[in-house]
Amino acid sequence: MIRWLLLILGGALLGGIVHLASVIILPRTATQDAYARLAPIAPVNSVVALPAPTPEKAVMPFMDPAFASAICLYDLSQGPLKLTVPVSPAYTSISFYTRNNVAYYAINDRAAGRRVIELDLMTTAQHDQVPEDEEITAADRLIVESPTPTGIIAIRAMAPEPGLMRVAQGAVAASRCATQAEPARPQRK
């Protein structure tokens, strides 16, 4: 009797481990994730406006039709990225996702508190290379560290009324993301 109970308990434990492991691994093995879906329409390191979702076609599921959105697939292997996003009259947000679709940073127009949101995206290694004094002098320079060398930046501008959609699309379309030259390393002689 006890032997049977142990067997059942062991089986349940093993099943639980397999279940948890597959749930954790699944997002990493998914082939049709956001990056894979966007890669065919978006060149790396440039802002691409996404077409507004319609009942027939939407780039992503559950897109909010009240928003104009754009994405920038980034690759930091060539150097840090500079992102410039003009703020639309309503609500503007910028969200950062790793290659595995984990959101790691987000900022909105109110948090940024200025008309144009400007920030530098770099890996931890690139951040370490930034000369310290430069970082201090540019106190208003916003630096975001990316946990992965590639990933997705989502830029969203809200149109609270349909008539404001053109303005929101304009703000999103005027956004730029481009690779910066490698930061100048301090000369050591």
Add this chain to the structure above:
Amino acid sequence: MSYNNSNTTFTGLAVSTMGMGRSTPVARFWTLTLYNADGGLVANSTNRYGFTSQEIVRRSDGSFEIVVAPRANAGNWLPTGGVDRYELVLRLYDTAVGVSTKAGREVPMPDVTTRGCP
């Protein structure tokens, strides 16, 4: 920042009313959007897929009602396009700190009631 409130699945034939009191969760904007089970917008004759907090018609006390129904209704009508099942997603944008971590009565959520088949 936004977060999605309980994705609730409804059947398309029934008329659902969504009413919010004056005490909506504190957010700069919110949107309510109707999706099919795959997360796509549902085609309808008026090209209306959702409402934003600025678009809706409110009563004099600030409260409002959104009618989710296959046929036209007076006021804030969100057409279901006659689909069998749909999901309503309420998104709160730029919420006050703590809204997403609280639950229940601390954050008043809109009431959803089913009025029944017409």
